[in-house]
Amino acid sequence: MGCCGPGAELALLVPGACVPSEEVLLASRIVADGLRQTDLSVPTVHCGACIRTIEKALGELAGVESARVNLSTRRATVRWRCDGAPPPFIETLRQAGFESHLFDVEPDNGHGELSELIRALAVAGFAASNIMLLSVSIWSGADAETRDLFHWLSAIIALPALAYSGRIFFRSAWQALRHRRTNMDVPISIGVLLAFGMSLYDTTQHGSHAYFDASISLLFFLLIGRTLDCMMRERARSAVRGLAQLAARGALVLQDDGTQMYLPVGEITPGMTVMLAAGERVPVDATVSKGASELDVSLVSGESVPVCASVGSAVRAGTLNLTGPLTLIATATASNSFLAEMVRMMEAAEQGRSTYRRVADRAAALYAPVVHLTAFLTFLGWMYVSGDLHNAITIAIAVLIITCPCALGLAVPMVQVVAARRLFANGIMIKDGGALERLAEVDTVVFDKTGTLTLGMPCLVSAESIDSRSLSLAAALASHSRHPYSRALVEAAPDLAHPPLVFDDIAEQPGSGLEARSGATVYRLGRPLWALADPDCASGSASVVLAKDGRQLADFCFEDRLRVDAAVTVARLKENELLVEIVSGDREAPVQFVATALGVPYRAAVMPGEKASYIASLSGAGRKVLMVGDGLNDTPALVAAHVSMAPASAVDVGRNAADLVFLRQSLFAVPLAISVAREARRLIRQNFAFAVAYNLVAVPIAIIGDVTPLVAAMAMSGSSIVVVANALRLKGRQRVAMRAASDEPVSAVAVLEAAK
Amino acid sequence: MTDYFYLIPIAIGVGLTALAAFLWSLKAGQYDDLEGAAERILHEETDAPRRN
Numbered sequence: 182m183g184c185c186g187p188g189a190e191l192a193l194l195v196p197g198a199c200v201p202s203e204e205v206l207l208a209s210r211i212v213a214d215g216l217r218q219t220d221l222s223v224p225t226v227h228c229g230a231c232i233r234t235i236e237k238a239l240g241e242l243a244g245v246e247s248a249r250v251n252l253s254t255r256r257a258t259v260r261w262r263c264d265g266a267p268p269p270f271i272e273t274l275r276q277a278g279f280e281s282h283l284f285d286v287e288p289d290n291g292h293g294e295l296s297e298l299i300r301a302l303a304v305a306g307f308a309a310s311n312i313m314l315l316s317v318s319i320w321s322g323a324d325a326e327t328r329d330l331f332h333w334l335s336a337i338i339a340l341p342a343l344a345y346s347g348r349i350f351f352r353s354a355w356q357a358l359r360h361r362r363t364n365m366d367v368p369i370s371i372g373v374l375l376a377f378g379m380s381l382y383d384t385t386q387h388g389s390h391a392y393f394d395a396s397i398s399l400l401f402f403l404l405i406g407r408t409l410d411c412m413m414r415e416r417a418r419s420a421v422r423g424l425a426q427l428a429a430r431g432a433l434v435l436q437d438d439g440t441q442m443y444l445p446v447g448e449i450t451p452g453m454t455v456m457l458a459a460g461e462r463v464p465v466d467a468t469v470s471k472g473a474s475e476l477d478v479s480l481v482s483g484e485s486v487p488v489c490a491s492v493g494s495a496v497r498a499g500t501l502n503l504t505g506p507l508t509l510i511a512t513a514t515a516s517n518s519f520l521a522e523m524v525r526m527m528e529a530a531e532q533g534r535s536t537y538r539r540v541a542d543r544a545a546a547l548y549a550p551v552v553h554l555t556a557f558l559t560f561l562g563w564m565y566v567s568g569d570l571h572n573a574i575t576i577a578i579a580v581l582i583i584t585c586p587c588a589l590g591l592a593v594p595m596v597q598v599v600a601a602r603r604l605f606a607n608g609i610m611i612k613d614g615g616a617l618e619r620l621a622e623v624d625t626v627v628f629d630k631t632g633t634l635t636l637g638m639p640c641l642v643s644a645e646s647i648d649s650r651s652l653s654l655a656a657a658l659a660s661h662s663r664h665p666y667s668r669a670l671v672e673a674a675p676d677l678a679h680p681p682l683v684f685d686d687i688a689e690q691p692g693s694g695l696e697a698r699s700g701a702t703v704y705r706l707g708r709p710l711w712a713l714a715d716p717d718c719a720s721g722s723a724s725v726v727l728a729k730d731g732r733q734l735a736d737f738c739f740e741d742r743l744r745v746d747a748a749v750t751v752a753r754l755k756e757n758e759l760l761v762e763i764v765s766g767d768r769e770a771p772v773q774f775v776a777t778a779l780g781v782p783y784r785a786a787v788m789p790g791e792k793a794s795y796i797a798s799l800s801g802a803g804r805k806v807l808m809v810g811d812g813l814n815d816t817p818a819l820v821a822a823h824v825s826m827a828p829a830s831a832v833d834v835g836r837n838a839a840d841l842v843f844l845r846q847s848l849f850a851v852p853l854a855i856s857v858a859r860e861a862r863r864l865i866r867q868n869f870a871f872a873v874a875y876n877l878v879a880v881p882i883a884i885i886g887d888v889t890p891l892v893a894a895m896a897m898s899g900s901s902i903v904v905v906a907n908a909l910r911l912k913g914r915q916r917v918a919m920r921a922a923s924d925e926p927v928s929a930v931a932v933l934e935a936a937k
Numbered sequence: 938m939t940d941y942f943y944l945i946p947i948a949i950g951v952g953l954t955a956l957a958a959f960l961w962s963l964k965a966g967q968y969d970d971l972e973g974a975a976e977r978i979l980h981e982e983t984d985a986p987r988r989n
Binding site for chain 2: 228232233251252253254296304311327338
């Protein structure tokens with residue numbers, strides 16, 4: 182890793198998956214004549230020294246014009262010109278100590294929204310401050326011509342600002358009204374426009390009161406909330422998009438004339454011959470025509486043990502080829518592959534899900550009619566009492582301005598932004614505020630097993646009871662393979678720097694194991710049936726043995742490892758009176774093992790479609806389900822659930838489908854997210870209660886007709902400040918929660934030990 | 938009264954200049970990497986932000 186710090190905690194993704202240079206070429210884009218740009222996501226960059234190292238290392242490569250690191254997004258942008266193969270960016274960075282992967286820059290629509298909001302905010306801020314300056318002079322006693330002049334100046338500043346900054350609200354309000362709905366933007370737009378219109382009329386009539394300051398500062402306050410909300414979503418999205426892509430971008434296709442060509446996945450048609458090296462992912466559904474290997478299917482079906490593939494076996498798109506090169510015949514196009522099937526299931530699940538209405542919109546649906554009715558009744562009342570049309574309209578509009586949901590418009594986004602920041606600091610990305618509201622309602626948590634409750638990587642069981650010489654021998658052998666068992670052995674061995682033996686010749690037998698020679702002695706590490714001369718000697722249930730000339734030296738058992746604090750997480754969830762279940766696509770035995778260790782009910786060997794329909798049946802029974810899963814087979818269930826979470830190591834579609842993505846290894850993210858969401862809900866309710874209380878006090882004053890622009894400005898700013906301050910309380914409690922969380926991993930290990 | 942004819946345009950002009958400066962810096966990408974900019978002041982070589 183580059184160096185210390187929070188970046189280093191990011192979950193490492195699929196170590197060892199290699200990136201062919203054709204893929205780099207495919208992912209780059211042309212920015213100018215002959216100049217190409219490649220974007221790399223470098224999750225571990227986090228300080229000035231890292232920036233220098235990376236920019237220097239990349240800048241020194243032949244053909245590279247410029248390299249620039251963006252520390253905020255943890256991304257490096259390289260511009261290069263080269264006729265042949267692209268410079269080895271990823272290898273260079275790996276040598277410099279940084280894991281990196283290609284990053285797809287999609288046409289940026291979201292970014293446009295954010296910069297539009299920021300520009301609108303800047304204009305509204307400028308207008309509000311200048312109008313407020315003029316208003317202060319009026320309030321402090323400017324009269325007659327001076328007052329009129331200042332009113333006219335205010336109007337001149339307000340009009341373009343209203344047109345420019347207000348269109349964001351007007352547009353959304355118009356959309357809502359056209360579909361015969363109402364949202365928060367409808368009362369906002371009506372209030373702002375009426376206040377401006379009436380003030381303009383009063384200015385022409387030399388009136389003493391004008392509400393230009395109120396209408397523009399209302400926009401300014403609301404735009405702050407809107408912009409923060411958008412920044413939060415943008416940040417989460419860019420962090421999630423920065424994760425490694427786990428689907429193949431393309432594959433090497435053998436053409437009729439015997440040459441090989443790298444084709445994007447979309448151009449591979451059935452019948453084509455695909456060459457797949459070890460470490461690559463299967464691009465489309467296919468059958469094996471040559472070679473033998475093992476496939477990691479954990480992300481696709483949830484099975485934790487690698488599956489053997491030999492001539493004739495069918496392989497699914499998305500599985501990772503582990504040990505040997507394979508020649509495949511494609512049997513489906515990308516759009517008909519397993520992945521596409523899952524996407525279709527996701528869409529089906531999406532339609533089945535009831536559409537969720539955001540809290541703010543539900544509040545607006547109640548609020549808008551009440552406010553508009555009150556204003557209208559005020560108008561009728563004053564018409565009846567005084568018969569003065571202008572006076573009645575003025576007071577009715579003052580009621581609208583005073584009730585304009587300034588605090589309400591800030592109440593929800595402010596709390597959600599603070600909550601999202603707190604989750605972000607703990608490595609949890611939330612896609613939007615609605616997800617936070619739904620998360621607070623959850624009463625059932627359904628976990629996938631492989632890759633979610635467990636890390637999806639096997640680890641060596643009882644390493645300390647194995648003879649250390651045999652272990653380091655096995656690890657020295659295993660370091661030549663990318664099979665998960667080999668990686669587990671390497672990880673478990675104490676020191677690899679001094680291998681006990683120097684091997685002459687090492688070969689991997691796909692599906693069987695590793696064979697090495699040292700002089701005349703043959704060492705084999707692999708399946709007992711293959712490694713041992715007399716397989717009957719194999720002891721117990723060992724899945725891998727180390728043999729010397731056919732005699733067993735040591736045997737190794739592997740187990741998928743639970744995430745560090747899975748047990749504490751489940752215990753915490755139960756404490757919060759949530760129902761916890763496991764639904765897995767893996768076989769009965771491993772699921773049962775995990776379920777017993779955690780003490781929760783389970784369902785094993787569940788097909789992807791069944792997962793989604795099971796979740797749907799739970800929802801049908803009135804339960805609000807949080808689905809936590811990572812595999813391709815989980816994605817329909819992620820969409821079907823009320824709200825969903827996925828680890829950073831999840832498949833691309835899964836991460837995109839999930840409402841929350843957690844970047845760190847710890848599963849404690851789940852209860853933490855739920856408790857933050859619940860606290861956010863509490864604060865939002867408090868803010869609503871405050872807004873109602875404020876209106877109960879302010880509206881009568883407005884109805885009596887005692888509200889001046891000064892009173893309106895004070896009331897509005899006052900209520901906004903209270904709401905924002907209340908939202909910040911969520912952050913104040915952060916330290917306490919963090920300390921509690923940082924104590925957990927220790928006890929988590931203890932619980933796990935006890936569970937064994 | 939005549940003071941207004943100088944003072945008010947000056948006041949609004951200052952505000953507009955600041956607004957224009959902010960919009961320009963936004964467009965020039967100066968807010969794209971605030972964390973990186975904070976670290977880069979320690980580098981010796983020139984290191985101007987680049988437009989994308």
